[in-house]
Amino acid sequence: MRAVILHAPGDIRVEEVATSTIVEATDAVIRVTASCICGSDLWPYRGISPVNGPSPMGHEYVGVVEQIGADVRSIAVGDLVVGSFIASDNTCEICEAGYQSRCVHQVSMGGIGTQSEYARVPLADGTLVRVPGTPTPEQARSLLAASDVLGTGWFAAVAAEAGPGKTVAVVGDGAVGLLGILAAKHLGAERIIAMSRHEDRQALARRFGATDIVEERGDDGVAKVKELTDGLGAHSTIEAVGTQESMMQAIHSTRPGGHVGFVGVSHGVTIDGLGLFISSVHLHGGPAPVRRFLPELIDLIMTDQIDPGAVFDLTLPLDEAAEGYRAMDERRATKVLLTP
Amino acid sequence: MRAVILHAPGDIRVEEVATSTIVEATDAVIRVTASCICGSDLWPYRGISPVNGPSPMGHEYVGVVEQIGADVRSIAVGDLVVGSFIASDNTCEICEAGYQSRCVHQVSMGGIGTQSEYARVPLADGTLVRVPGTPTPEQARSLLAASDVLGTGWFAAVAAEAGPGKTVAVVGDGAVGLLGILAAKHLGAERIIAMSRHEDRQALARRFGATDIVEERGDDGVAKVKELTDGLGAHSTIEAVGTQESMMQAIHSTRPGGHVGFVGVSHGVTIDGLGLFISSVHLHGGPAPVRRFLPELIDLIMTDQIDPGAVFDLTLPLDEAAEGYRAMDERRATKVLLTP
Incomplete structure (x- = not known):
């Protein structure tokens, strides 16, 4: 064969x-x-x-x-x-x-x-x-x-506890991130912020349920998510990339007590224990x-x-x-x- | 004054x-x-x-x-x-x-x-x-x-999702860890494994509800917890120290899909992203x-x-x-x- x-x-x-x-x-x-x-x-x-x-x-x-x-x-x-x-x-x-x-x-x-x-x-x-x-x-x-990709995006949305009344931020506009948007929408999320700078992916993100697009990355992206959420951050964040920048962007975009679902296979990511402690987020992910x-x-x-x-x-x-x-x-x- | x-x-x-x-x-x-x-x-x-x-x-x-x-x-x-x-x-x-x-x-x-x-x-x-x-x-x-200390131990047990039918491992035998045991017991945990090598603290751990004591630390402690849990690890683990060793001991003592509640104020702790990804645990903690x-x-x-x-x-x-x-x-x- x-x-x-x-x-x-x-x-x-x-x-x-x-x-x-x-x-x-x-x-x-x-x-x-x-x-x-x-x-x-x-x-x-x-x-x-x-x-x-x-x-x-x-x-x-x-x-x-x-x-x-x-x-x-x-x-x-x-x-x-x-x-x-x-x-x-x-x-x-x-x-x-x-x-x-x-x-x-x-x-x-x-x-x-x-x-x-x-x-x-x-x-x-x-x-x-x-x-x-x-x-x-x-x-x-x-x-x-x-x-x-769908099952992984779905798991990310579930791990992030996307649901009714929730604002969900999605870091990563590849297939998994886009389908995380679809999953969050299906799970009833009220608002879905897609973090993407590619026009074609933004269009698909909107088709799948994104209500807001943030083009900025890193700290600027975090600031933009906070601006959209009364300074608090998203309730739920999907991390679908696997880099240091994307993981930090996901954690910092999430409010205290919120949930980060991470499914990007980590490459060279290290998480500072004290930073995670202070963030007070829930972190859950892995192979979906x-x-x-x-x-x-x-x-x-x-x-x-x-x-x-x-x-x-x-x-x-x-x-x-x-x-x-x-x-x-x-x-x-x-x-x-x-x-x- | x-x-x-x-x-x-x-x-x-x-x-x-x-x-x-x-x-x-x-x-x-x-x-x-x-x-x-x-x-x-x-x-x-x-x-x-x-x-x-x-x-x-x-x-x-x-x-x-x-x-x-x-x-x-x-x-x-x-x-x-x-x-x-x-x-x-x-x-x-x-x-x-x-x-x-x-x-x-x-x-x-x-x-x-x-x-x-x-x-x-x-x-x-x-x-x-x-x-x-x-x-x-x-x-x-x-x-x-x-x-x-009670409120913090309680939060750790709640963050670790201690409850009926669960095996809970507790890393740290200070006041917070001990009261995490008390909380896990009150929340209905079936089995509570206290990780302690101090006789007086072991006694208090048992008084508060611990069913098993593990004296080993680090990888040996993890192996012992696995031995007590059909090789799978605890459902719920409380981390109440804040060091690199205790955090790794907590994550590695927990089964895939299990929950780690960490309340030890992190000092010099770094978490490897890929290791956390593969572990598939839920991680939640912070100032209680x-x-x-x-x-x-x-x-x-x-x-x-x-x-x-x-x-x-x-x-x-x-x-x-x-x-x-x-x-x-x-x-x-x-x-x-x-x-x-």
């Missing part, structure tokens, strides 16, 4: 590799009908995270089940399925508490790779959620978004337990209540993945969908 | 100073019937926090109202009152959300000093809570504890909004449902404050009460 392999920073190739097979009795193999390129794929692509030899890429996927292991019970061959970037048993105590991304048996799909024709999905019963009916092309895109939200998100998508697939602004065949990486790296695209 | 003044690290003197008077129309002046020495008073005493010239000390107090300003409505001369270490209006949006320690008009009682015969209390209507009836000597001690809990705590004390005053293991007259500081510094006392 064909699969996207990163050989070195900037060196993306689509190569012929061994076709996915069942390894454990709890595995499924899916034919990937759509995958995509994640903001976090750019970290190794840009050489910011180390690249240790040729690495399969991708961890977002929608697909049709091709084979199942002997122990798989709830998923059948032919099912259209969505899963998260972390395979999880969905039965351990951590999963039951809603933290499937930290399942005691977790397997990273990123280590397997889903930017490929087929993919092995461990712990298939726990990981995969069946899609009822046949999605329209728009719904299919949205289902792919549910696999990571997307599996927690998948059934609800699939339902919202299949009933056309949300349209997260709108974040995909470039669709390419798998064979042109290298161009997809370049487009995201150069910010010519927000989110690239790869078709088989 | 006499007041405790810190002149330099280790140099505590009881001196004659100008008697407290009303400055603002919203002030009250109280005759301090009991004050005490806080673990945080030891930071400047030990020279870890800077001492900028002679400083009045103390921020915990029970007292009788002597005078009120023209605008004070809810407190009368002769009332027995308790207040927090932060004076607050209790009406601003931040106070109303329960974060009185970050009131938009907050005044630090530590800057005024309460280890003295009298004390000026700003924003008296918002800050002071009247005690109904006449407390027994035991109740009076407990009311003093409510002013800070004691005022939020005071009415409930006073009720629990005056009806003998809790006995937090048991943390006081040394009582000295104000004039012997220097000996009180030495006793706490040398760990001969957990918590020192000062009588006029």
Whole structure:
């Protein structure tokens, strides 16, 4: 089968590799009908995270089940399925508490790779959620978004306790930040301040529910959020970047007692303990337990209540993945969908 | 009046100073019937926090109202009152959300000093809570504890979401940590793991509700907590020290999705963003909004449902404050009460 392999920073190739097979009795193999390129794929692509030899890429996927292991019970061959970037048993105590991304048996799909024709999905019963009916092309895109960026933005909004009466600030206008806006809107937030300086992303932010746009960053951005909130700061802030500046911008934009939901994978971030103490915010984040939200998100998508697939602004065949990486790296695209 | 003044690290003197008077129309002046020495008073005493010239000390107090300003409505001369270490209006949006320690008009009682015969209390209507009836000597001690250490331990337990079915780990066996145990017990925690290596404090921990004692610290302490929790970690962890080691011990002792309530004033603590991201814990803390809990705590004390005053293991007259500081510094006392 064909699969996207990163050989070195900037060196993306689509190569012929061994076709996915069942390894454990709890595995499924899916034919990937759509995958995509994640903001976090750019970290190794840009050489910011180390690249240790040729690495399969991708961890977002929608697909049709091709084979199942002997122990798989709830998923059948032919099912259209969505899963998260972390395979999880969905039965351990951590999963039951809603933290499937930290399942005691977790397997990273990123280590397997889903930017490929087929993919092995461990712990298939726990990981995969069946899609009822046949999605329209728009719904299919949205289902792919549910696999990571939507689920991650949703978790960020939940972690930030976005809800009725709340003012939510969103740091980061990539796909996750934009879908954090969509989630905050769905959760009933009264006011949503998108922090963005890109016109096309501002437009999508407004479409998803942003009521205010702040173009300033860092301390200036914080000052602007305070100005919009009687000097107090937002009740809820979503951090969807992962840099020192974005994390500080998120914490400082939040009022005492408010909530910061952070989902940008931290790169070189250090948080001063005394600063956090004085801020009196709630801080919660990490790899999003997307599996927690998948059934609800699939339902919202299949009933056309949300349209997260709108974040995909470039669709390419798998064979042109290298161009997809370049487009995201150069910010010519927000989110690239790869078709088989 | 006499007041405790810190002149330099280790140099505590009881001196004659100008008697407290009303400055603002919203002030009250109280005759301090009991004050005490806080673990945080030891930071400047030990020279870890800077001492900028002679400083009045103390921020915990029970007292009788002597005078009120023209605008004070809810407190009368002769009332027995308790207040927090932060004076607050209790009406601003931040106070109303329960974060009185970050009131938009907050005044630090530590800057005024309460280890003295009298004390000026700003924003008296918002800050002071009247005690109904006449407390027994035991109740009076407990009311003093409510002013800070009990209220702070309570906030830590609430921030850590201690409650029914939860296993709570407590890092720090000072007065705040011990009263965090009492709070966790009152909130219904199923299991409470006290991390302590001092026999007398272990005994008090058990009296307050600890079910397990872990003597190990750092990574060894974390391993022990995991051993007691099926390898998962505590649901809720109270951090009541404020050092790098204690903060890491608290975060690492907590399971993914669990809650860390941190109330130790951070000294030189830095939190690695990626480590926090991967831990997937909730982190919340800061200067405790004691005022939020005071009415409930006073009720629990005056009806003998809790006995937090048991943390006081040394009582000295104000004039012997220097000996009180030495006793706490040398760990001969957990918590020192000062009588006029």
